[in-house]
Amino acid sequence: MLQHELIRRVGELCRGDDDLVAALTYGSFPAGEADEHSDIEFWLFFGSAQPNPVGWLEMIAPFRHVVVNEFGSHVVFFPGLVRGEFHFATADEIGSVRTWPARSADLGRMIVVDRTGELRAALASLPSSPELPDPAELCGRFANWLVLAHRVAQRGELLRAVDALGQVQRHLLWMVRLAEGRTEHWLTPSRAAEEELPGPVVAALGRATASAADPGAVREAIAAAWGCGAGYWRRLVDAVPEELFADLTVLSMGAQRHD
Template sequence: MLIQERLIARVGELCRADPRLTAALTYGSFAAGRGDAHSDVEFWLFFEAAPPDPDGWLDGIGPRLHVVRNEFGAHVVIFPGLVRGEFHVATAADIPSVATWPARGAPASRMVVLDRTGELRRALDALPDRPALPATAAEVAELCGRFANWLLLAHHVASRGELLRAVDALAHAHRHLLWMVRLAEDRTQHWLTPSRAAETDLPPEVVAALHRLTAPAPHTSIIETWRYGRHRWERLADRVGFAVPDALFAALDGLLLAAPSR
Protein backbone atom coordinates (compact mmCIF):
# COMPACT_ATOMS: atom_id res chain seq x y z
CA MET A 1 0.00 0.00 0.00
CA LEU A 2 1.29 3.44 -0.91
CA ILE A 3 1.89 6.01 1.83
CA GLN A 4 -0.81 8.14 0.22
CA GLU A 5 -3.38 5.35 0.47
CA ARG A 6 -2.70 4.98 4.19
CA LEU A 7 -3.04 8.75 4.65
CA ILE A 8 -6.33 8.82 2.74
CA ALA A 9 -7.68 6.00 4.90
CA ARG A 10 -6.58 7.78 8.08
CA VAL A 11 -8.19 11.08 7.06
CA GLY A 12 -11.41 9.20 6.32
CA GLU A 13 -11.36 7.70 9.81
CA LEU A 14 -10.84 11.12 11.40
CA CYS A 15 -13.65 12.66 9.36
CA ARG A 16 -16.19 9.98 10.26
CA ALA A 17 -15.25 10.17 13.93
CA ASP A 18 -15.51 13.97 14.18
CA PRO A 19 -19.09 15.12 14.89
CA ARG A 20 -18.13 18.71 14.07
CA LEU A 21 -17.72 17.81 10.40
CA THR A 22 -20.76 18.04 8.14
CA ALA A 23 -19.02 16.84 4.99
CA ALA A 24 -15.63 16.11 3.46
CA LEU A 25 -14.40 15.30 0.00
CA THR A 26 -11.20 14.19 -1.65
CA TYR A 27 -10.11 15.15 -5.14
CA GLY A 28 -7.12 14.83 -7.43
CA SER A 29 -5.28 11.82 -8.75
CA PHE A 30 -6.40 9.23 -6.22
CA ALA A 31 -10.06 10.20 -6.50
CA ALA A 32 -9.70 9.87 -10.28
CA GLY A 33 -8.11 6.44 -9.92
CA ARG A 34 -4.69 7.37 -11.28
CA GLY A 35 -2.70 8.11 -8.13
CA ASP A 36 0.89 6.95 -7.86
CA ALA A 37 3.90 7.34 -5.57
CA HIS A 38 4.35 10.96 -6.68
CA SER A 39 0.72 12.06 -6.23
CA ASP A 40 -0.62 14.39 -3.53
CA VAL A 41 -3.51 13.68 -1.20
CA GLU A 42 -6.13 16.44 -1.33
CA PHE A 43 -9.19 17.21 0.75
CA TRP A 44 -11.91 19.72 1.51
CA LEU A 45 -13.22 19.64 5.10
CA PHE A 46 -16.59 21.31 5.80
CA PHE A 47 -17.25 21.93 9.49
CA GLU A 48 -20.72 22.69 10.88
CA ALA A 49 -19.63 25.91 12.59
CA ALA A 50 -16.36 27.80 12.81
CA PRO A 51 -13.57 25.37 11.92
CA PRO A 52 -11.27 24.26 14.71
CA ASP A 53 -7.58 25.06 14.69
CA PRO A 54 -6.48 23.36 11.46
CA ASP A 55 -3.02 22.63 12.83
CA GLY A 56 -4.50 20.72 15.75
CA TRP A 57 -6.86 18.74 13.51
CA LEU A 58 -4.05 17.83 11.14
CA ASP A 59 -1.97 16.58 14.06
CA GLY A 60 -4.33 13.63 14.29
CA ILE A 61 -3.31 12.32 10.88
CA GLY A 62 0.17 11.38 12.03
CA PRO A 63 3.80 12.51 11.88
CA ARG A 64 4.69 15.32 9.53
CA LEU A 65 7.79 17.15 8.40
CA HIS A 66 6.26 20.56 7.85
CA VAL A 67 2.99 22.43 7.40
CA VAL A 68 2.43 25.71 5.59
CA ARG A 69 -0.59 27.70 4.49
CA ASN A 70 -0.26 28.24 0.76
CA GLU A 71 -1.18 31.33 -1.23
CA PHE A 72 -4.69 29.93 -1.90
CA GLY A 73 -5.49 29.46 1.80
CA ALA A 74 -5.06 25.70 1.92
CA HIS A 75 -2.94 24.01 4.57
CA VAL A 76 -0.22 21.94 2.90
CA VAL A 77 1.26 19.18 5.03
CA ILE A 78 4.51 17.51 4.02
CA PHE A 79 4.44 14.01 5.46
CA PRO A 80 7.35 11.58 5.90
CA GLY A 81 8.34 10.24 2.52
CA LEU A 82 7.93 13.81 1.19
CA VAL A 83 4.28 13.22 0.38
CA ARG A 84 2.22 16.40 0.04
CA GLY A 85 -1.22 16.70 1.56
CA GLU A 86 -3.47 19.65 0.71
CA PHE A 87 -6.33 20.48 3.10
CA HIS A 88 -8.94 23.18 2.52
CA VAL A 89 -10.82 23.98 5.73
CA ALA A 90 -14.28 25.53 5.34
CA THR A 91 -17.77 25.53 6.87
CA ALA A 92 -20.98 23.77 5.88
CA ALA A 93 -22.20 27.10 4.48
CA ASP A 94 -19.51 26.78 1.81
CA ILE A 95 -20.78 23.45 0.45
CA PRO A 96 -23.02 25.08 -2.23
CA SER A 97 -19.94 26.75 -3.71
CA VAL A 98 -18.75 23.31 -4.82
CA ALA A 99 -21.44 23.42 -7.52
CA THR A 100 -19.61 26.41 -9.07
CA TRP A 101 -16.40 24.48 -9.74
CA PRO A 102 -15.52 24.07 -13.45
CA ALA A 103 -15.78 20.26 -13.30
CA ARG A 104 -15.60 17.27 -10.98
CA GLY A 105 -12.47 15.56 -12.27
CA ALA A 106 -13.55 12.25 -10.70
CA PRO A 107 -16.74 10.27 -10.04
CA ALA A 108 -18.74 11.83 -7.21
CA SER A 109 -18.93 8.48 -5.43
CA ARG A 110 -15.12 8.41 -5.17
CA MET A 111 -14.88 12.02 -4.03
CA VAL A 112 -17.30 11.92 -1.09
CA VAL A 113 -15.56 11.05 2.17
CA LEU A 114 -18.37 12.18 4.47
CA ASP A 115 -21.79 13.66 3.72
CA ARG A 116 -24.10 13.82 6.72
CA THR A 117 -26.81 15.85 4.95
CA GLY A 118 -26.52 14.78 1.30
CA GLU A 119 -25.86 18.39 0.26
CA LEU A 120 -22.29 17.70 -0.82
CA ARG A 121 -23.30 14.86 -3.15
CA ARG A 122 -25.97 17.06 -4.74
CA ALA A 123 -23.41 19.79 -5.36
CA LEU A 124 -20.97 17.33 -6.91
CA ASP A 125 -23.67 15.74 -9.07
CA ALA A 126 -24.48 19.19 -10.47
CA LEU A 127 -20.97 19.53 -11.91
CA PRO A 128 -20.00 18.45 -15.43
CA ASP A 129 -17.54 15.61 -15.84
CA ARG A 130 -15.19 17.87 -17.82
CA PRO A 131 -14.68 21.64 -17.95
CA ALA A 132 -16.00 23.73 -20.80
CA LEU A 133 -13.48 24.31 -23.58
CA PRO A 134 -13.04 27.35 -25.82
CA ALA A 135 -15.42 26.59 -28.65
CA THR A 136 -16.21 29.73 -30.62
CA ALA A 137 -13.77 31.54 -32.86
CA ALA A 138 -13.76 34.46 -30.43
CA GLU A 139 -12.89 32.23 -27.48
CA VAL A 140 -10.05 30.48 -29.31
CA ALA A 141 -8.73 33.80 -30.62
CA GLU A 142 -8.72 35.19 -27.09
CA LEU A 143 -6.68 32.21 -25.87
CA CYS A 144 -4.13 32.75 -28.64
CA GLY A 145 -4.04 36.46 -27.90
CA ARG A 146 -3.24 35.79 -24.28
CA PHE A 147 -0.33 33.62 -25.39
CA ALA A 148 1.01 36.49 -27.50
CA ASN A 149 0.55 38.91 -24.60
CA TRP A 150 2.77 36.86 -22.27
CA LEU A 151 5.32 36.11 -24.98
CA LEU A 152 5.68 39.78 -25.88
CA LEU A 153 6.08 40.69 -22.22
CA ALA A 154 8.84 38.07 -21.93
CA HIS A 155 10.59 39.59 -24.93
CA HIS A 156 10.45 43.14 -23.65
CA VAL A 157 11.62 42.42 -20.11
CA ALA A 158 14.41 40.15 -21.40
CA SER A 159 15.53 42.93 -23.72
CA ARG A 160 15.65 45.22 -20.69
CA GLY A 161 17.84 42.68 -18.88
CA GLU A 162 15.16 41.40 -16.47
CA LEU A 163 15.87 37.76 -17.20
CA LEU A 164 14.11 36.34 -14.14
CA ARG A 165 10.97 38.28 -14.99
CA ALA A 166 11.26 36.94 -18.54
CA VAL A 167 11.34 33.38 -17.22
CA ASP A 168 8.20 34.09 -15.20
CA ALA A 169 6.40 35.52 -18.22
CA LEU A 170 7.54 32.61 -20.39
CA ALA A 171 5.99 30.17 -17.93
CA HIS A 172 2.62 31.85 -18.53
CA ALA A 173 3.22 31.85 -22.28
CA HIS A 174 4.07 28.14 -22.24
CA ARG A 175 0.90 27.36 -20.30
CA HIS A 176 -1.23 29.12 -22.90
CA LEU A 177 0.74 27.44 -25.68
CA LEU A 178 -0.07 24.06 -24.13
CA TRP A 179 -3.76 24.94 -24.19
CA MET A 180 -3.43 25.91 -27.84
CA VAL A 181 -1.63 22.66 -28.67
CA ARG A 182 -4.19 20.56 -26.82
CA LEU A 183 -7.00 22.21 -28.78
CA ALA A 184 -5.21 21.77 -32.09
CA GLU A 185 -4.39 18.10 -31.39
CA ASP A 186 -7.81 17.36 -29.84
CA ARG A 187 -6.07 16.15 -26.68
CA THR A 188 -7.99 18.13 -24.07
CA GLN A 189 -8.34 15.47 -21.37
CA HIS A 190 -6.27 17.44 -18.81
CA TRP A 191 -7.54 20.88 -19.66
CA LEU A 192 -7.46 22.59 -16.27
CA THR A 193 -3.77 21.72 -15.80
CA PRO A 194 -2.55 21.52 -19.38
CA SER A 195 0.97 20.38 -18.48
CA ARG A 196 -0.39 17.33 -16.65
CA ALA A 197 0.52 14.10 -18.47
CA ALA A 198 1.40 16.12 -21.56
CA GLU A 199 4.19 13.67 -22.36
CA THR A 200 1.68 10.85 -22.69
CA ASP A 201 -1.33 12.83 -23.93
CA LEU A 202 0.39 14.52 -26.87
CA PRO A 203 2.10 13.01 -29.94
CA PRO A 204 5.84 12.35 -29.43
CA GLU A 205 6.92 14.86 -32.07
CA VAL A 206 4.83 17.57 -30.42
CA VAL A 207 6.27 16.75 -26.99
CA ALA A 208 9.79 16.90 -28.40
CA ALA A 209 9.11 20.32 -29.89
CA LEU A 210 7.67 21.63 -26.63
CA HIS A 211 10.58 20.26 -24.61
CA ARG A 212 12.97 22.23 -26.79
CA LEU A 213 11.23 25.39 -25.62
CA THR A 214 11.87 24.74 -21.93
CA ALA A 215 14.94 24.34 -19.73
CA PRO A 216 17.34 21.81 -21.30
CA ALA A 217 17.99 20.03 -17.98
CA PRO A 218 15.01 20.39 -15.59
CA HIS A 219 16.36 17.89 -13.06
CA THR A 220 19.59 19.86 -12.74
CA SER A 221 17.56 23.05 -12.42
CA ILE A 222 15.47 21.55 -9.60
CA ILE A 223 18.59 20.41 -7.72
CA GLU A 224 20.35 23.73 -8.08
CA THR A 225 17.19 25.64 -7.21
CA TRP A 226 16.91 23.67 -3.96
CA ARG A 227 20.60 24.13 -3.18
CA TYR A 228 20.35 27.90 -3.59
CA GLY A 229 16.89 28.20 -2.02
CA ARG A 230 18.01 26.18 0.99
CA HIS A 231 20.86 28.61 1.59
CA ARG A 232 18.56 31.63 1.32
CA TRP A 233 16.00 30.00 3.62
CA GLU A 234 18.68 29.51 6.27
CA ARG A 235 19.91 33.09 5.88
CA LEU A 236 16.38 34.42 6.34
CA ALA A 237 15.87 32.21 9.39
CA ASP A 238 19.05 33.59 10.95
CA ARG A 239 18.14 37.17 10.16
CA VAL A 240 14.48 37.09 11.24
CA GLY A 241 14.85 34.55 14.03
CA PHE A 242 12.87 31.42 13.23
CA ALA A 243 13.77 27.75 13.09
CA VAL A 244 14.16 26.00 9.78
CA PRO A 245 12.28 22.68 9.46
CA ASP A 246 15.26 20.37 9.93
CA ALA A 247 13.37 17.19 9.07
CA LEU A 248 12.14 18.67 5.80
CA PHE A 249 15.62 19.94 4.93
CA ALA A 250 17.12 16.52 5.62
CA ALA A 251 14.52 14.77 3.48
CA LEU A 252 14.98 17.16 0.56
CA ASP A 253 18.77 16.96 0.87
CA GLY A 254 18.53 13.19 0.71
CA LEU A 255 16.26 13.32 -2.29
CA LEU A 256 18.00 16.02 -4.30
CA LEU A 257 21.58 16.45 -3.12
CA ALA A 258 22.67 12.90 -2.34
CA ALA A 259 22.07 11.55 -5.85
CA PRO A 260 23.87 12.71 -9.00
CA SER A 261 21.89 15.01 -11.25
CA ARG A 262 20.22 13.45 -14.27
Protein backbone atom coordinates in the same frame (compact mmCIF):
# COMPACT_ATOMS: atom_id res chain seq x y z
CA MET B 1 1.78 3.24 -0.65
CA LEU B 2 1.79 5.52 2.37
CA GLN B 3 -0.83 7.64 0.62
CA HIS B 4 -3.40 4.84 0.84
CA GLU B 5 -2.95 4.59 4.60
CA LEU B 6 -3.18 8.38 4.98
CA ILE B 7 -6.38 8.48 2.90
CA ARG B 8 -7.86 5.67 4.99
CA ARG B 9 -7.01 7.54 8.19
CA VAL B 10 -8.50 10.83 6.92
CA GLY B 11 -11.73 9.02 6.07
CA GLU B 12 -11.82 7.47 9.52
CA LEU B 13 -11.36 10.86 11.17
CA CYS B 14 -14.02 12.47 8.98
CA ARG B 15 -16.62 9.83 9.77
CA GLY B 16 -15.86 10.07 13.48
CA ASP B 17 -15.98 13.85 13.74
CA ASP B 18 -19.53 14.98 14.56
CA ASP B 19 -18.61 18.60 13.83
CA LEU B 20 -17.68 17.72 10.26
CA VAL B 21 -20.68 18.27 7.96
CA ALA B 22 -19.10 17.17 4.68
CA ALA B 23 -15.77 16.22 3.15
CA LEU B 24 -14.52 15.41 -0.30
CA THR B 25 -11.29 14.26 -1.88
CA TYR B 26 -10.06 15.29 -5.29
CA GLY B 27 -7.05 14.93 -7.56
CA SER B 28 -5.23 11.86 -8.78
CA PHE B 29 -6.50 9.28 -6.27
CA PRO B 30 -10.26 9.59 -6.87
CA ALA B 31 -9.55 9.99 -10.60
CA GLY B 32 -7.74 6.64 -10.61
CA GLU B 33 -4.49 8.18 -11.90
CA ALA B 34 -2.38 8.17 -8.73
CA ASP B 35 1.08 6.72 -8.29
CA GLU B 36 3.73 6.84 -5.57
CA HIS B 37 4.43 10.51 -6.39
CA SER B 38 0.83 11.72 -6.02
CA ASP B 39 -0.52 14.09 -3.35
CA ILE B 40 -3.55 13.49 -1.19
CA GLU B 41 -6.09 16.32 -1.35
CA PHE B 42 -9.23 17.10 0.66
CA TRP B 43 -11.88 19.71 1.32
CA LEU B 44 -13.29 19.59 4.87
CA PHE B 45 -16.52 21.48 5.73
CA PHE B 46 -17.19 22.00 9.44
CA GLY B 47 -20.25 23.26 11.31
CA SER B 48 -20.30 25.75 14.15
CA ALA B 49 -17.35 24.16 15.96
CA GLN B 50 -14.32 25.02 13.85
CA PRO B 51 -11.26 22.87 14.63
CA ASN B 52 -7.67 23.90 15.09
CA PRO B 53 -6.39 22.86 11.62
CA VAL B 54 -2.94 21.83 12.81
CA GLY B 55 -4.42 19.85 15.69
CA TRP B 56 -6.78 18.07 13.30
CA LEU B 57 -3.92 17.25 10.94
CA GLU B 58 -1.82 15.89 13.80
CA MET B 59 -4.43 13.15 14.27
CA ILE B 60 -3.77 11.80 10.77
CA ALA B 61 -0.11 10.86 11.14
CA PRO B 62 3.23 12.37 12.16
CA PHE B 63 4.41 14.99 9.69
CA ARG B 64 7.53 17.06 9.06
CA HIS B 65 5.92 20.46 8.59
CA VAL B 66 2.67 22.25 7.73
CA VAL B 67 2.26 25.57 5.94
CA VAL B 68 -0.67 27.65 4.74
CA ASN B 69 -0.20 28.22 1.02
CA GLU B 70 -1.13 31.26 -1.04
CA PHE B 71 -4.66 29.89 -1.58
CA GLY B 72 -5.37 29.49 2.12
CA SER B 73 -5.11 25.70 2.25
CA HIS B 74 -2.92 23.76 4.67
CA VAL B 75 -0.11 21.86 2.97
CA VAL B 76 1.35 19.01 5.02
CA PHE B 77 4.67 17.28 4.38
CA PHE B 78 4.48 13.69 5.58
CA PRO B 79 7.55 11.40 5.85
CA GLY B 80 9.08 10.60 2.47
CA LEU B 81 7.96 14.04 1.24
CA VAL B 82 4.44 12.80 0.65
CA ARG B 83 2.39 15.96 0.26
CA GLY B 84 -1.13 16.52 1.57
CA GLU B 85 -3.37 19.48 0.79
CA PHE B 86 -6.28 20.23 3.12
CA HIS B 87 -8.85 23.02 2.72
CA PHE B 88 -10.57 23.78 6.03
CA ALA B 89 -13.92 25.46 5.36
CA THR B 90 -17.34 26.02 6.92
CA ALA B 91 -20.55 24.23 6.04
CA ASP B 92 -21.82 27.53 4.64
CA GLU B 93 -19.15 27.23 1.95
CA ILE B 94 -20.40 23.92 0.53
CA GLY B 95 -22.43 25.88 -2.01
CA SER B 96 -19.24 27.38 -3.44
CA VAL B 97 -18.45 23.96 -4.90
CA ARG B 98 -21.03 24.77 -7.59
CA THR B 99 -18.66 27.44 -8.94
CA TRP B 100 -15.88 24.94 -9.69
CA PRO B 101 -15.11 24.40 -13.40
CA ALA B 102 -15.73 20.64 -13.29
CA ARG B 103 -15.66 17.47 -11.20
CA SER B 104 -12.36 15.64 -11.06
CA ALA B 105 -13.87 12.15 -10.63
CA ASP B 106 -17.10 10.21 -10.06
CA LEU B 107 -19.21 11.39 -7.12
CA GLY B 108 -18.83 8.13 -5.26
CA ARG B 109 -15.06 8.39 -5.33
CA MET B 110 -14.97 12.06 -4.32
CA ILE B 111 -17.42 12.16 -1.40
CA VAL B 112 -15.95 11.11 1.94
CA VAL B 113 -18.75 12.37 4.21
CA ASP B 114 -22.01 14.13 3.35
CA ARG B 115 -24.32 14.37 6.34
CA THR B 116 -26.89 16.67 4.71
CA GLY B 117 -26.75 15.74 1.02
CA GLU B 118 -25.79 19.29 0.08
CA LEU B 119 -22.31 18.31 -1.04
CA ARG B 120 -23.57 15.59 -3.38
CA ALA B 121 -26.04 18.03 -4.93
CA ALA B 122 -23.31 20.64 -5.42
CA LEU B 123 -20.93 18.16 -7.04
CA ALA B 124 -23.70 16.70 -9.20
CA SER B 125 -24.38 20.17 -10.63
CA LEU B 126 -20.86 20.33 -12.09
CA PRO B 127 -19.92 19.15 -15.57
CA SER B 128 -17.62 16.14 -15.85
CA SER B 129 -15.14 18.26 -17.82
CA PRO B 130 -14.49 22.02 -17.93
CA GLU B 131 -15.82 24.31 -20.63
CA LEU B 132 -13.17 24.92 -23.26
CA PRO B 133 -12.25 28.51 -24.23
CA ASP B 134 -12.74 30.21 -27.55
CA PRO B 135 -9.69 29.18 -29.66
CA ALA B 136 -9.04 32.68 -30.95
CA GLU B 137 -9.04 34.11 -27.44
CA LEU B 138 -6.71 31.38 -26.22
CA CYS B 139 -4.26 32.02 -29.05
CA GLY B 140 -4.39 35.76 -28.41
CA ARG B 141 -3.44 35.19 -24.78
CA PHE B 142 -0.49 33.09 -25.94
CA ALA B 143 0.68 36.03 -28.09
CA ASN B 144 0.21 38.42 -25.16
CA TRP B 145 2.60 36.48 -22.94
CA LEU B 146 5.07 35.92 -25.79
CA VAL B 147 5.32 39.64 -26.58
CA LEU B 148 5.64 40.45 -22.88
CA ALA B 149 8.52 37.97 -22.54
CA HIS B 150 10.26 39.63 -25.50
CA ARG B 151 9.74 43.17 -24.23
CA VAL B 152 10.94 42.62 -20.66
CA ALA B 153 13.95 40.68 -21.96
CA GLN B 154 14.83 43.65 -24.15
CA ARG B 155 14.76 45.79 -21.01
CA GLY B 156 17.16 43.37 -19.34
CA GLU B 157 14.62 41.86 -16.93
CA LEU B 158 15.59 38.29 -17.75
CA LEU B 159 14.06 36.68 -14.67
CA ARG B 160 10.77 38.35 -15.49
CA ALA B 161 11.07 37.09 -19.07
CA VAL B 162 11.56 33.53 -17.83
CA ASP B 163 8.48 33.95 -15.65
CA ALA B 164 6.45 35.13 -18.64
CA LEU B 165 7.71 32.21 -20.70
CA GLY B 166 6.18 29.86 -18.15
CA GLN B 167 2.81 31.36 -19.10
CA VAL B 168 3.72 31.11 -22.78
CA GLN B 169 4.32 27.40 -22.41
CA ARG B 170 1.11 26.90 -20.42
CA HIS B 171 -0.98 28.59 -23.11
CA LEU B 172 0.89 26.73 -25.82
CA LEU B 173 0.07 23.47 -24.05
CA TRP B 174 -3.61 24.43 -24.08
CA MET B 175 -3.41 25.26 -27.79
CA VAL B 176 -1.82 21.90 -28.56
CA ARG B 177 -4.32 19.99 -26.44
CA LEU B 178 -7.23 21.75 -28.11
CA ALA B 179 -5.90 21.09 -31.61
CA GLU B 180 -4.94 17.46 -30.88
CA GLY B 181 -8.21 16.66 -29.09
CA ARG B 182 -6.39 15.74 -25.87
CA THR B 183 -8.28 17.86 -23.37
CA GLU B 184 -8.69 15.30 -20.58
CA HIS B 185 -6.17 17.13 -18.36
CA TRP B 186 -7.28 20.61 -19.35
CA LEU B 187 -7.07 22.26 -15.93
CA THR B 188 -3.45 21.12 -15.52
CA PRO B 189 -2.27 21.02 -19.13
CA SER B 190 1.25 19.79 -18.36
CA ARG B 191 -0.17 16.70 -16.58
CA ALA B 192 0.86 13.55 -18.50
CA ALA B 193 1.82 15.67 -21.51
CA GLU B 194 4.70 13.32 -22.33
CA GLU B 195 2.22 10.44 -22.63
CA GLU B 196 -0.68 12.21 -24.32
CA LEU B 197 0.92 14.57 -26.86
CA PRO B 198 3.05 13.83 -29.94
CA GLY B 199 6.74 13.38 -29.14
CA PRO B 200 8.04 16.10 -31.50
CA VAL B 201 5.53 18.55 -30.04
CA VAL B 202 6.62 17.72 -26.48
CA ALA B 203 10.22 18.39 -27.54
CA ALA B 204 9.20 21.72 -29.06
CA LEU B 205 7.32 22.65 -25.90
CA GLY B 206 10.45 21.91 -23.89
CA ARG B 207 12.49 24.25 -26.09
CA ALA B 208 9.86 26.96 -25.54
CA THR B 209 10.97 27.34 -21.93
CA ALA B 210 14.19 29.21 -21.17
CA SER B 211 16.86 26.91 -19.75
CA ALA B 212 18.53 29.85 -18.02
CA ALA B 213 17.94 33.53 -17.34
CA ASP B 214 20.36 34.73 -20.00
CA PRO B 215 19.64 36.59 -23.24
CA GLY B 216 20.47 33.68 -25.55
CA ALA B 217 18.26 31.20 -23.74
CA VAL B 218 15.35 33.62 -23.64
CA ARG B 219 15.67 34.41 -27.35
CA GLU B 220 15.84 30.72 -28.20
CA ALA B 221 12.75 29.97 -26.12
CA ILE B 222 10.76 32.79 -27.74
CA ALA B 223 11.71 31.58 -31.21
CA ALA B 224 10.79 27.97 -30.35
CA ALA B 225 7.47 29.02 -28.84
CA TRP B 226 6.48 30.93 -31.95
CA GLY B 227 7.75 28.19 -34.22
CA CYS B 228 5.34 25.78 -32.54
CA GLY B 229 2.54 28.21 -31.72
CA ALA B 230 2.12 29.76 -35.17
CA GLY B 231 1.23 26.42 -36.73
CA TYR B 232 -1.22 25.48 -34.03
CA TRP B 233 -2.84 28.92 -34.16
CA ARG B 234 -3.52 28.38 -37.87
CA ARG B 235 -4.96 24.94 -37.11
CA LEU B 236 -7.31 26.33 -34.48
CA VAL B 237 -8.50 29.58 -36.09
CA ASP B 238 -9.62 30.16 -39.67
CA ALA B 239 -8.88 33.89 -39.76
CA VAL B 240 -5.60 34.73 -38.03
CA PRO B 241 -4.25 38.30 -37.51
CA GLU B 242 -1.76 38.22 -40.39
CA GLU B 243 0.00 41.48 -39.51
CA LEU B 244 0.65 40.24 -35.98
CA PHE B 245 1.85 36.93 -37.43
CA ALA B 246 4.30 38.83 -39.62
CA ASP B 247 5.63 40.83 -36.67
CA LEU B 248 6.10 37.72 -34.55
CA THR B 249 7.74 35.85 -37.40
CA VAL B 250 10.25 38.69 -37.85
CA LEU B 251 10.88 38.60 -34.09
CA SER B 252 11.46 34.86 -34.20
CA MET B 253 13.78 35.03 -37.20
CA GLY B 254 15.73 37.83 -35.60
CA ALA B 255 16.27 35.75 -32.48
CA GLN B 256 17.51 32.82 -34.56
CA ARG B 257 19.95 35.02 -36.55
CA HIS B 258 21.24 36.55 -33.32
CA ASP B 259 22.10 33.07 -32.03
